[in-house]
Amino acid sequence: xxxxxxxIIAVGGQGNLLASKVLGEAALLADIPVHMSEIHGMAQxxxxxxxxxxxxxxxxxxxxxxxxxxxLGFEPSETLRAINKCxxxxxxxxxxxxxxxxxxxxGKVVYPDLDKLQDLIRAKTECFVAFDAVKxxxxxxxxxxxxxxxxxxxxxxxxxxxSTENVKEAIATRIKNIHLEANLKAFDLGFCIxxxxxxAKCFSFKK
Amino acid sequence: MHKLLTGxxxxxxxxxxxxxxxxxxxxxxxxxxxxxxGTPSSEISTNFFQISQESDFYxxxxxxxxxxxxxxxATANSGIRSMCxxxxxxxxxxxxxxxxxxxxxxxxxxxxxxxxxxxMFSSQNEQDNRYYSKLSGLPLVEPSSVEEARELxxxxxxxxxxxxxxxxxxxxxxxNHSTGVVVLGDVKKRVTKGDFLKEPFNxxxxxxxxxxxxxxLLKNMDKAKEISENSxxxxxxxxxxxxxxxxxxxxxxxxxxVKDLNIKDNVKILRLGFSYPMPSDxxxxxxxxxxxxxxxxxxxxxxxEAVKAFAQEAEEGRTLSIKGKEKNLFSRLYExxxxxxxRCVAQYFDVAYTPAQPVDVADIPExxxxxxxxxxxxxxxxxYFAVKKASEGLETICPSDIGCYTLGFLPPLSMGDFHICMxxxxxxxxxxxxxxxxxxxxxxxxxxxxxxxxxxxxxxVFNNHNFTLxxxxxxxxxxxxxxxxxxxxxxKLNLAGYNSPVxxxxxxxxxxxSKVKVIKPFNIDKSIAAIQDALNFKGVSVIISxxxxxLYAKRFKKLKKKPFFVSDKCKNHxxxxxxxxxxxxVVEDNRVKIDPVLxxxxxxxxxxxxxxxxxxxxxx
Numbered sequence: 057x058x059x060x061x062x063x064i065i066a067v068g069g070q071g072n073l074l075a076s077k078v079l080g081e082a083a084l085l086a087d088i089p090v091h092m093s094e095i096h097g098m099a100q101x102x103x104x105x106x107x108x109x110x111x112x113x114x115x116x117x118x119x120x121x122x123x124x125x126x127x128l129g130f131e132p133s134e135t136l137r138a139i140n141k142c143x144x145x146x147x148x149x150x151x152x153x154x155x156x157x158x159x160x161x162x163g164k165v166v167y168p169d170l171d172k173l174q175d176l177i178r179a180k181t182e183c184f185v186a187f188d189a190v191k192x193x194x195x196x197x198x199x200x201x202x203x204x205x206x207x208x209x210x211x212x213x214x215x216x217x218x219s220t221e222n223v224k225e226a227i228a229t230r231i232k233n234i235h236l237e238a239n240l241k242a243f244d245l246g247f248c249i250x251x252x253x254x255x256a257k258c259f260s261f262k263k
Numbered sequence: 264m265h266k267l268l269t270g271x272x273x274x275x276x277x278x279x280x281x282x283x284x285x286x287x288x289x290x291x292x293x294x295x296x297x298x299x300x301g302t303p304s305s306e307i308s309t310n311f312f313q314i315s316q317e318s319d320f321y322x323x324x325x326x327x328x329x330x331x332x333x334x335x336x337a338t339a340n341s342g343i344r345s346m347c348x349x350x351x352x353x354x355x356x357x358x359x360x361x362x363x364x365x366x367x368x369x370x371x372x373x374x375x376x377x378x379x380x381x382x383m384f385s386s387q388n389e390q391d392n393r394y395y396s397k398l399s400g401l402p403l404v405e406p407s408s409v410e411e412a413r414e415l416x417x418x419x420x421x422x423x424x425x426x427x428x429x430x431x432x433x434x435x436x437x438x439n440h441s442t443g444v445v446v447l448g449d450v451k452k453r454v455t456k457g458d459f460l461k462e463p464f465n466x467x468x469x470x471x472x473x474x475x476x477x478x479x480l481l482k483n484m485d486k487a488k489e490i491s492e493n494s495x496x497x498x499x500x501x502x503x504x505x506x507x508x509x510x511x512x513x514x515x516x517x518x519x520x521v522k523d524l525n526i527k528d529n530v531k532i533l534r535l536g537f538s539y540p541m542p543s544d545x546x547x548x549x550x551x552x553x554x555x556x557x558x559x560x561x562x563x564x565x566x567x568e569a570v571k572a573f574a575q576e577a578e579e580g581r582t583l584s585i586k587g588k589e590k591n592l593f594s595r596l597y598e599x600x601x602x603x604x605x606r607c608v609a610q611y612f613d614v615a616y617t618p619a620q621p622v623d624v625a626d627i628p629e630x631x632x633x634x635x636x637x638x639x640x641x642x643x644x645x646x647y648f649a650v651k652k653a654s655e656g657l658e659t660i661c662p663s664d665i666g667c668y669t670l671g672f673l674p675p676l677s678m679g680d681f682h683i684c685m686x687x688x689x690x691x692x693x694x695x696x697x698x699x700x701x702x703x704x705x706x707x708x709x710x711x712x713x714x715x716x717x718x719x720x721x722x723x724v725f726n727n728h729n730f731t732l733x734x735x736x737x738x739x740x741x742x743x744x745x746x747x748x749x750x751x752x753x754x755k756l757n758l759a760g761y762n763s764p765v766x767x768x769x770x771x772x773x774x775x776x777s778k779v780k781v782i783k784p785f786n787i788d789k790s791i792a793a794i795q796d797a798l799n800f801k802g803v804s805v806i807i808s809x810x811x812x813x814l815y816a817k818r819f820k821k822l823k824k825k826p827f828f829v830s831d832k833c834k835n836h837x838x839x840x841x842x843x844x845x846x847x848x849v850v851e852d853n854r855v856k857i858d859p860v861l862x863x864x865x866x867x868x869x870x871x872x873x874x875x876x877x878x879x880x881x882x883x
Binding site: 067076077080081083084089090091092093094095096102103104113114115116117118119120121122123133134136137139140141142143144146156157158159160161162163165166167168172176180181 | 275277384407408437440441442443444512514515516518519522600601602603618619620621622623624626627628629630631632633634635636638840844846848849850853855
């Protein structure tokens with residue numbers, strides 16, 4: 057089977073590791089080979105968390121520069137920083153709500169302009185899906201569900217060999233009952249918004 | 264109940280490498296394990312700790328790695344299957360025990376897990392611990408995948424009992440922190456009670472005994488080599504005139520590279536999973552018929568040197584091209600990745616291929632860095648600030664140690680000048696204060712103090728050194744994920760079976776420090792006064808700065824969050840931002856603000872604001 061490589065990039069506390077575990081569980085349910093890896097140095101202290109998820113016929117658990125089929129970014133400047141993982145055929149999905157690093161928050165350095173950031177990514181990659189996932193997470197009822205909003209939009213692209221049913225079932229295995237409804241709603245909101253964006257912007261990338 | 268205990272035979276489970284190792288150990292019937300936490304091995308201990316609370320399996324966080332190894336040396340020699348877990352540098356601490364335990368051997372299986380960290384994701388060096396096997400003479404096994412890790416643990420236990428020697432189980436960060444689908448085996452019944460039979464002429468290594476024991480070890484190494492020659496973990500795949508020898512996660516990259524380059528018909532791969540003693544006959548056999556050989560291993564040229572030596576003994580091997588660590592091939596630095604291995608394989612065997620083209624990043628503007636920082640409400644920040652104020656005007660040298668507080672070396676606090684290893688803050692303070700005229704102020708965390716600070720302090724007191732030691736007591740081993748240490752009151756964690764906590768001040772006083780003061784770092788003025796008093800003392804003075812880790816308090820819902828805000832009185836001095844660097848600050852429209860979600864209300868900024876402009880945020 058084809059190999060599909062996904063990089064998830066986030067700031068500590070944004071729920072990256074749970075998101076990749078959900079995808080891993082979904083792959084297990086779908087009986088698709090999956091290998092994952094995470095680097096979370098000092099994530100709880102504000103650092104970057106990177107996960108790689110490799111679906112299909114490959115043994116490596118990490119993804120080299122230029123070899124990601126999809127880059128899923130939880131924070132816009134981190135999405136841009138990780139863009140070297142992509143090639144011109146890659147699909148990039150990002151949350152647009154910034155979480156500026158401390159030096160930017162106190163005005164010592166400038167956080168990248170969001171419009172320019174989007175133009176750069178759009179120009180370099182095959183398909184770019186960007187929206188405010190924090191807003192949708194709030195709409196779903198819980199800010200912490202942002203990861204599921206992004207997972208929803210990821211599944212919408214159809215690039216990964218995972219069905220909505222697999223992923224929803226996996227969410228149910230990893231999320232406590234009291235939070236499940238909000239998480240599933242978050243997934244649906246992300247799924248829908250990506251559909252709109254893809255329909256409006258990228259016509260032919262779905263493979 | 265813990266998922267690694269309840270998982271059924273043949274069940275497929277998505278596991279982290281570290282979880283797979285724990286499951287493998289349980290399947291092998293491990294009954295005792297001991298560890299000092301250290302990334303990337305930490306999750307092994309965390310899971311064992313939880314499992315020990317739910318079963319008759321015994322686990323302890325030992326004060327350091329050598330104590331952990333000594334403990335399991337005894338349990339294994341009482342016939343109990345035991346395990347010891349440490350990060351790579353922990354092996355340096357345990358090495359004294361390791362070297363002679365190799366002479367003495369074990370009765371019950373003993374597996375020593377060492378987690379190496381190529382690329383130093385969370386370590387101070389990237390030493391290659393395969394050499395500990397060579398140095399000690401102990402067998403070495405290395406898994407390539409999460410799936411293999413589970414079964415290789417069982418193999419290591421069986422091997423240990425067969426040889427009556429501890430077995431070193433080496434991983435790298437990439438294995439520890441990878442996740443894969445694991446098919447579970449059966450959990451063997453644990454034997455938790457053993458017996459020790461006196462054999463002093465085998466167990467007490469005085470010179471006359473050790474001379475016999477060393478000979479025994481060499482015999483065991485011969486036996487181990489025979490097993491290694493036929494081990495299923497040293498396997499060859501494919502056939503062809505191009506040979507690749509690899510180990511660990513490098514095998515995955517090689518496997519994928521050979522597939523991607525479409526050179527399956529030309530390449531044979533020898534994967535070594537039982538890599539000490541090296542299977543020399545197997546390797547010589549592999550070299551036969553090879554035109555060129557590439558050795559793919561992260562870290563040092565451990566296999567490469569051995570393979571080249573074996574080639575010397577083989578007829579046709581003397582002219583064979585064997586390469587690995589070369590200027591244009593593999594580096595001894597950092598970790599490998601699939602593209603790097605693919606490029607080197609293609610280059611060495613002269614295969615045409617088109618590498619992936621990463622997008623051009625030349626026009627990407629500089630993105631602000633996101634270095635880890637001490638948390639909002641972190642007591643270390645307050646302590647560093649107070650020490651900085653108390654020592655104003657003094658020329659200082661500040662040796663630091665290992666923990667979250669190492670981050671204090673970054674601006675704006677810039678506290679931390681020298682650091683080598685666990686406990687080195689104190690030993691190096693002795694040296695700096697001896698030969699310089701500067702005031703030496705050193706920092707060590709509570710867990711690190713128990714790990715290897717006490718002996719240094721005894722030395723400092725006895726030899727009459729002159730410095731101030733600040734013990735940063737945040738009540739937990741914070742950096743590695745809040746593991747307990749001997750200073751923790753386990754009753755408060757609802758855990759039975761522990762003694763009352765060991766008092767740091769009692770230890771400090773008992774070793775002879777006369778100038779000891781406990782401070783509450785969030786009380787800035789009082790702290791500064793106490794520190795100044797300690798700095799004026801001639802000899803060894805100790806400040807114990809005690810305040811719970813904010814992240815830990817949050818985890819146990821013990822954090823009483825009372826955020827502050829910046830009122831209109833603020834005149835933009837920015838002393839708060841410039842001197843504390845707390846991540847809760849933001850600047851909007853050229854005004855300082857405090858993010859009420861991040862602020863926990865330590866009040867340190869409020870105490871140092873020249874305008875008293877920072878005030879508690881009242882609800883409503």
